[in-house]
Amino acid sequence: MPRTNIEPQFTVEHLSVLDADGNLDSAVEPPIPPDELKRLYRSMVLARRFDERMLRLQRQGRIGTFAPIKGQEAAQLGSVATLRRTDWMVPSFRETASMLWRGWPMEKMLLFFAGYLEGGQPTADQHDLPVCIPVSTQLPHAVGLAYAAQYRGDDAVVMVYCGDGATSEGDFHEAMNFAGVWHVPVVFVIQNNQWAISIPLKKQTNSRTIAQKALAYGFPGIQVDGNDVLAVYAASQEAVSRARQGNGPTLVECVTYRLGVHTTSDDPTKYRSAEEVASWERKDPLTRFSAYLQKRGLLEPGLEEQVDREIAAAVRSFEATAGADPLTMFDHAYAERLPALEAQRTAMQARFEHAAGERPAGAAPDPPSHESAATGGDDAAPASPPMRGQRRPWRS
Amino acid sequence: MPRTNIEPQFTVEHLSVLDADGNLDSAVEPPIPPDELKRLYRSMVLARRFDERMLRLQRQGRIGTFAPIKGQEAAQLGSVATLRRTDWMVPSFRETASMLWRGWPMEKMLLFFAGYLEGGQPTADQHDLPVCIPVSTQLPHAVGLAYAAQYRGDDAVVMVYCGDGATSEGDFHEAMNFAGVWHVPVVFVIQNNQWAISIPLKKQTNSRTIAQKALAYGFPGIQVDGNDVLAVYAASQEAVSRARQGNGPTLVECVTYRLGVHTTSDDPTKYRSAEEVASWERKDPLTRFSAYLQKRGLLEPGLEEQVDREIAAAVRSFEATAGADPLTMFDHAYAERLPALEAQRTAMQARFEHAAGERPAGAAPDPPSHESAATGGDDAAPASPPMRGQRRPWRS
Amino acid sequence: MAKLNMVKALNLALLQEMERDPDVLIIGEDVGVDGGVFRVTEDLHRKFGSTRVVDSPLAEAGIIGASVGMALYGLKPICEIQFSGFAFQCFHQIENHAARYRMRTQGRFGCQMVVRMPYGGGVRALEHHSESEEQFYAHIPGLKMVIPSGPRNARALLASAIRDPDPVIFFEAKALYHAAKEDVPDEIETMEIGRARIDRPGHDLTVVAYGAMVRVAREAADRLHEEDGVETEIVDLLTISPPDRETLAASVRKTGRAVIVHEAPKSFGPGAEIATSIMEGAFLSLEAPILRVTAHDVPFVGFARERANLPDVPRLLAACRETLKF
Amino acid sequence: MAKLNMVKALNLALLQEMERDPDVLIIGEDVGVDGGVFRVTEDLHRKFGSTRVVDSPLAEAGIIGASVGMALYGLKPICEIQFSGFAFQCFHQIENHAARYRMRTQGRFGCQMVVRMPYGGGVRALEHHSESEEQFYAHIPGLKMVIPSGPRNARALLASAIRDPDPVIFFEAKALYHAAKEDVPDEIETMEIGRARIDRPGHDLTVVAYGAMVRVAREAADRLHEEDGVETEIVDLLTISPPDRETLAASVRKTGRAVIVHEAPKSFGPGAEIATSIMEGAFLSLEAPILRVTAHDVPFVGFARERANLPDVPRLLAACRETLKF
Numbered sequence A, B: 001m002p003r004t005n006i007e008p009q010f011t012v013e014h015l016s017v018l019d020a021d022g023n024l025d026s027a028v029e030p031p032i033p034p035d036e037l038k039r040l041y042r043s044m045v046l047a048r049r050f051d052e053r054m055l056r057l058q059r060q061g062r063i064g065t066f067a068p069i070k071g072q073e074a075a076q077l078g079s080v081a082t083l084r085r086t087d088w089m090v091p092s093f094r095e096t097a098s099m100l101w102r103g104w105p106m107e108k109m110l111l112f113f114a115g116y117l118e119g120g121q122p123t124a125d126q127h128d129l130p131v132c133i134p135v136s137t138q139l140p141h142a143v144g145l146a147y148a149a150q151y152r153g154d155d156a157v158v159m160v161y162c163g164d165g166a167t168s169e170g171d172f173h174e175a176m177n178f179a180g181v182w183h184v185p186v187v188f189v190i191q192n193n194q195w196a197i198s199i200p201l202k203k204q205t206n207s208r209t210i211a212q213k214a215l216a217y218g219f220p221g222i223q224v225d226g227n228d229v230l231a232v233y234a235a236s237q238e239a240v241s242r243a244r245q246g247n248g249p250t251l252v253e254c255v256t257y258r259l260g261v262h263t264t265s266d267d268p269t270k271y272r273s274a275e276e277v278a279s280w281e282r283k284d285p286l287t288r289f290s291a292y293l294q295k296r297g298l299l300e301p302g303l304e305e306q307v308d309r310e311i312a313a314a315v316r317s318f319e320a321t322a323g324a325d326p327l328t329m330f331d332h333a334y335a336e337r338l339p340a341l342e343a344q345r346t347a348m349q350a351r352f353e354h355a356a357g358e359r360p361a362g363a364a365p366d367p368p369s370h371e372s373a374a375t376g377g378d379d380a381a382p383a384s385p386p387m388r389g390q391r392r393p394w395r396s
Numbered sequence C, D: 001m002a003k004l005n006m007v008k009a010l011n012l013a014l015l016q017e018m019e020r021d022p023d024v025l026i027i028g029e030d031v032g033v034d035g036g037v038f039r040v041t042e043d044l045h046r047k048f049g050s051t052r053v054v055d056s057p058l059a060e061a062g063i064i065g066a067s068v069g070m071a072l073y074g075l076k077p078i079c080e081i082q083f084s085g086f087a088f089q090c091f092h093q094i095e096n097h098a099a100r101y102r103m104r105t106q107g108r109f110g111c112q113m114v115v116r117m118p119y120g121g122g123v124r125a126l127e128h129h130s131e132s133e134e135q136f137y138a139h140i141p142g143l144k145m146v147i148p149s150g151p152r153n154a155r156a157l158l159a160s161a162i163r164d165p166d167p168v169i170f171f172e173a174k175a176l177y178h179a180a181k182e183d184v185p186d187e188i189e190t191m192e193i194g195r196a197r198i199d200r201p202g203h204d205l206t207v208v209a210y211g212a213m214v215r216v217a218r219e220a221a222d223r224l225h226e227e228d229g230v231e232t233e234i235v236d237l238l239t240i241s242p243p244d245r246e247t248l249a250a251s252v253r254k255t256g257r258a259v260i261v262h263e264a265p266k267s268f269g270p271g272a273e274i275a276t277s278i279m280e281g282a283f284l285s286l287e288a289p290i291l292r293v294t295a296h297d298v299p300f301v302g303f304a305r306e307r308a309n310l311p312d313v314p315r316l317l318a319a320c321r322e323t324l325k326f
């Protein structure tokens, strides 16, 4: 048999549970307790409303650029909800919903997008990496975390997110391949939202699905309706338990859509049609899930108002945050402050003091973040010994 | 149907034509004219003998490190032979056989491995890139060449080589993905020789074949018996004509074996068994092909002696090459010699002249490549104006 | 002649060079329909179609690697890397290949290509969107490295970079994209790569700057003139590599004092080469140590602290005065 | 106490640190059964097994990226990049992440990891196998950069690097691997990162060197002593970043003259920072311009021309004499 097909053939599955009206295929309905269903829906609403609020804050100049998630709530929450607290969650830059689920406080996230490094600091017991901006670079970190968990004998699973565009980067490939070879407990959740800024999927890759990319690495890939929170949950749960049982990685492709702007600097009308957006608005994950919950009598009244109050409180506490103290920029470059940084810090401090001293008595000093002070020269140059040559002092 | 297989299923084919004894499956025998068959075999013998000769030259210190090809002659020649002269060939660092076929003179290749940049200079009409050492980095170049050919309306095809280990690099992935999206005329020939230095294929990737990696990019991949020159030829021909007809890229996985050292700095006994090597020696591509030619009455007597004479002549002409003139190092850093390089060149030249002048009269000057001269200081500093300050000259 | 900001001026250079030479093409993420995230390639897609203005997959090494291949074939790709902070993804293709192909093939092949990228601070950006990485390219033999300081020289230098037979890394200061407009002539203009400009002549002190820092230098020079009666000579480098050592040395041979200002961190930064080059070329004229006013030696500080990290007029002024007092 | 070459000395440091701390592990291409292409990890695989001495797939960004993840978890990976010429493949993981994670998370996470790589010339190697890229790492805040000059300090510095809570780039001069042997104590030895060594005291002239160039400096110093009666002080940097500015300045405050020697190309190279730092710290003591003896500003020249490109004793001697005559 000189020309033969290599067996077994490779297959990729597609999974969906809810149809667009919230009707259920009960054969694949994941067994989720009602309270968990309610919590999921609540989180979807919170994520949606918080996202909308952030957009307004950005438009008002109160925070900087960020990447809205509208439309991707099911993909994020259906997946992250299958993790334990002791598992690891590794986001890219568009996982507001997943981050909220994992316990990132909204104030912190606002701080982050307002340019404060404080907003990217996980708490000591939090097994989450912060927002990662260079596309795909977080994927090998997840593989390393999973390797380390296995190395230590911990039964933690790592879930890592990226987008459809991210699958084109070399780091995606290297991470997937390492995961396959090392057989580590990691779940790759790809939110295929059809666009990478202005690049549609068909210009991103010639493969029909993202899921089939897993075939190149010898582990399973599955495609799910990413606007169907139950399907995402079912596929993620399967992947997480596969990982936990020592059966290696999985790629979960969530087919979804970014309903809003790529980031607040983006104008999507330049590259896609209103009809396309409208067709996906009809598949809104919140609408579908709420229709399902409605049928099951699990919808809570007043949910929107509740979460809005929470959001309002977070925004208030964010806005009450003191200005950033520039001097702390020297604190975490290294575990210890190096002598050169100590010198640069001292010089900065002197500038502030000098600036404060120059002000007319009684005037309040600017907050350090608005310093416009001048003081003598720069830092780090060790003091020179007394002059040896002869030099003409300036304008002597 | 909530849980469905995505159709069509993905398949990967395996192709072989000759068995280990040179018997033929005539259903897939590519239609190669007898003269071409003879030329192929002659090239295989030449490549084998030249490789062996290089190994001896290296052991004698007459050339530096290189990567022998023994065992991979069929994979290289079966593929490269399907190109036209006007097509492009992009090697990695182990394509001696392909390079010889494309007309690289043996002297030049020896010069290259003796540390002379002159050995890496293709002629003006040669559509070949030189040896590329950083693994996989040549793959996107091939895609760019193919794009350019298409852009210009030329019907050239690009064939690019890499190894099994190379498939792990990010650049492999990015090149394959670009090729798929751009649908350019490029053929990726992967010589899966089972090892990347000491790393066996199963530690390199968890995928069963390299061929299936093409599924991730939406174009065909095929696996062939890489020690079967006719199978490699058949698969490559199919891929090259697909490319030429505008039907996009193909990945051809040649399953082969590196019978010798990784490079002349390597000791393969550290990581693989003599039995493994012996089992592959029984599949030697030359033996199989010569058995087939024997049956067809196409073996030429005295071939070894012929090619050995050619090789000997090339080695003589290599050894007659004049020493490297260091001053030429400034000539091709940029299209024009920048002022700073002109200054560095002048300083070097002054050092040589100074060194020559310092020798006792009558003594022959060292060749420039063995210079050990000293002359005043360094280069590039624009002349200072007359002293203004007062300074103590050294030891005044 | 039209009044253009830097975005429009760069766009004009691209348009005219593409009209002039069919081998020139553009490749990058979102350079097509979207016109680039900063709109520098706006409308070119409409004019030249998607084979000449190529929206690539999201992969920087692929962009540069494929462009190297195109250049080897004889095309003249202009690559856009969306932000300089993402160019380390393709740094190996730049260093291993774009910079070396001419040398490796002893002149048989060269990489006539431009790699454009926005760099620098001042736009309230997230991590990797405000850093200044010029030093990394300046140290690679085989490359040239250009940073314009205003619309007109940006346009002329970009045209020259596109025509340069060697690979040119072309940094565009984000803070200048929409800053001042300048008169930019309609007809094509080029400008020699490798030449610094005397942005303002003076005899008391030399300030070396480039990119967005030229504005800071100008403001400091104004204040030194007004408040201290000091005449500052501003050298606007324009080309980082190869640096115009003659102009630097000549200025300091005249003034005897120099301050260098850049957004990159100080240690092992571009200021070190500039300072050393000045010392080599004007040693006996130096009346004071050359000072560097730069970002601090710390990673990204967040834009809430950016002003305190990047050089500003007060800090530059203070350094100038310290130098003058020495 | 045993007489070891640098390969064996490094191997000893790895062995002892791995015995000491179960969180230390090794990852790289061919570091396992093969023991590394230079045999620095020889036998460790046998002692610690393949989960602690990890043969990775051929992918540098994967190696560094996965190691970052391991470090975030609390392990202490030691990565081997087979040659420094292949580290640009993972440069983004180093610059984007290893160097920044502590800052980004304000101390919550750090990357305690070492990235070892052989660098430099002198071994008749093909392209990408003999270059010197220290400058690229030295300019990245958040990293430390170490280059030992002999077996004993290599061993001690590697142990310190492994224990350092911050990421350390550790360059090993290939030319020194099998050069001189030294007495290396059996018990664990560490050495402070950030401190230069006075390799040889002198008062007429300072030569700053590191890695394989220290040998060149010593030979030149011997000849200056014998032939010119000049006493050269050799500063062996050992840590490139953060540089030991105090030791550099103190030496030149004494000698008044300095020559820097390194294998990296000159322009925007490490010598520029060293020179500038000396100028900042010893301006008024400087009797002559600081000279740099380096590779030329050209890409890889081929090993047939390597000797002419890299600094050697005659060239260093000439520069020293020029400085002394100034």
Ligand SMILES: Cc1ncc(C[n+]2csc(CCOP(=O)(O)OP(=O)(O)O)c2C)c(N)n1
Residues within 6 Å of the ligand: A094, A133, A134, A135, A136, A162, A163, A164, A165, A166, A167, A193, A195, A196, A197, A258, A262, C029, C058, C082, C086, C089
């Ligand atoms: C390495 C890198 N290159 C470019 C960018 C700029 N950029 C930010 S998001 C983005 C598109 C990402 O697309 P996708 O992966 O589909 O994620 P999505 O934005 O759709 O969530 C690009 C190009 C980046 N952040 N990192």
Ligand SMILES: Cc1ncc(C[n+]2csc(CCOP(=O)(O)OP(=O)(O)O)c2C)c(N)n1
Residues within 6 Å of the ligand: B094, B133, B134, B135, B136, B162, B163, B164, B165, B166, B167, B193, B195, B196, B197, B258, B262, D029, D058, D082, D086, D089
């Ligand atoms: C980017 C890069 N990393 C590492 C190396 C060192 N190296 C040279 S060849 C090789 C193994 C290559 O394996 P494979 O791709 O299977 O090709 P083969 O050597 O078997 O022909 C390695 C690791 C390199 N040349 N380039």
Ligand SMILES: [Mg+2]
Residues within 6 Å of the ligand: A163, A164, A165, A191, A192, A193, A194, A195, A196, A197
């Ligand atoms: Mg997307």
Ligand SMILES: [Mg+2]
Residues within 6 Å of the ligand: B163, B164, B165, B191, B192, B193, B194, B195, B196, B197
């Ligand atoms: Mg191989």
